[in-house]
Amino acid sequence: MSSAESTTRPVTGEQYEIRHGAVRAVATEVGAGLRVFEVDGVPYLHSFSEHDLPPFGAGTLLAPWPNRVADGRWEWEGEPQQLTLSEPARHNAIHGLLRQANWLVVERTEARVELTSVVNRQAGWPVPLRVGVAYEVGPDGLTITHTATNIGSGRSPFGVASHPFPRAGLTPTLDCTLTMPAHTVLPVDDRLLPTGPAESVEGTKFDFRAGRPMREVTLDTAFGDCRPDETGFVRHNLIGPDGAGVQVWAEPVFNWVQVFTPDDLAGQGPAVAIEAMTCPPDALNSGVDLIWLEPGETWQGSWGVKKV
Numbered sequence: 641m642s643s644a645e646s647t648t649r650p651v652t653g654e655q656y657e658i659r660h661g662a663v664r665a666v667a668t669e670v671g672a673g674l675r676v677f678e679v680d681g682v683p684y685l686h687s688f689s690e691h692d693l694p695p696f697g698a699g700t701l702l703a704p705w706p707n708r709v710a711d712g713r714w715e716w717e718g719e720p721q722q723l724t725l726s727e728p729a730r731h732n733a734i735h736g737l738l739r740q741a742n743w744l745v746v747e748r749t750e751a752r753v754e755l756t757s758v759v760n761r762q763a764g765w766p767v768p769l770r771v772g773v774a775y776e777v778g779p780d781g782l783t784i785t786h787t788a789t790n791i792g793s794g795r796s797p798f799g800v801a802s803h804p805f806p807r808a809g810l811t812p813t814l815d816c817t818l819t820m821p822a823h824t825v826l827p828v829d830d831r832l833l834p835t836g837p838a839e840s841v842e843g844t845k846f847d848f849r850a851g852r853p854m855r856e857v858t859l860d861t862a863f864g865d866c867r868p869d870e871t872g873f874v875r876h877n878l879i880g881p882d883g884a885g886v887q888v889w890a891e892p893v894f895n896w897v898q899v900f901t902p903d904d905l906a907g908q909g910p911a912v913a914i915e916a917m918t919c920p921p922d923a924l925n926s927g928v929d930l931i932w933l934e935p936g937e938t939w940q941g942s943w944g945v946k947k948v
Contacts, residue, residue, distance in 0.1 A: 671740060701739070
């Protein structure tokens with residue numbers, strides 16, 4: 641680290657380290673992102689310096705909607721809404737309104753940190769929401785719990801996701817196999833916007849139910865109908881040749897998952913984002929799997945990452 645970096649506020653703000661035995665994670669003040677997750681000093685998440693912007697949105701929390709809104713336009717109670725085009729190259733609004741917000745600490749212990757922020761009423765977003773996230777490490781890994789409370793006077797839509805790049809410890813991503821219980825895939829155009837309803841993965845290259853080698857995979861794709869196993873959770877696994885790896889698990893409300901495979905993640909080589917989502921791209925227009933909150937109502941949902 642340079643002397644300038646050591647005296648400069650990190651780009652991602654205050655760093656909130658939590659630990660439980662050999663399990664360690666770091667969340668950030670700016671964007672309430674997840675920057676580090678490791679077990680016994682071995683990384684199970686692609687990380688980045690606290691003095692850098694998250695590459696490709698790594699670890700970023702996406703609320704009050706994940707993914708894209710076509711042209712930033714949608715309607716609320718019959719009134720047209722226009723969001724800022726935060727993905728100008730594709731003329732979309734993308735990944736919500738809190739990625740650059742400073743989040744406040746609600747509670748912090750050795751193994752847990754809870755953060756909160758407010759989506760204020762603004763152009764394109766008519767109802768204020770209080771959004772929270774708790775990161776907690778334990779013997780079984782890391783659990784992330786999202787909350788959203790409608791603090792306005794009208795109904796509000798809501799969706800959430802995070803943007804982690806899991807890694808199978810020190811095994812290169814291209815040497816791994818990805819398994820996901822997704823039964824559908826969403827067809828999209830060159831702006832990555834839906835062109836129709838989700839389609840069955842049966843018999844296609846998008847069928848990851850029995851696993852596919854990462855060397856065969858190039859994706860920036862939304863998958864749906866992610867079915868829970870007998871334990872009641874949706875489980876996505878990235879496994880190395882030795883049978884060890886990392887799992888992204890989620891409650892069934894995270895019925896969607898976006899998978900993104902950049903050729904290089906900030907000099908770390910090929911990587912894969914596994915983004916558990918409550919709704920698909922452009923859900924503010926399609927209405928598919930949107931969560932609707934009445935005034936004063938609170939929603940909660942959890943997902944997590946663990947070594948397997």
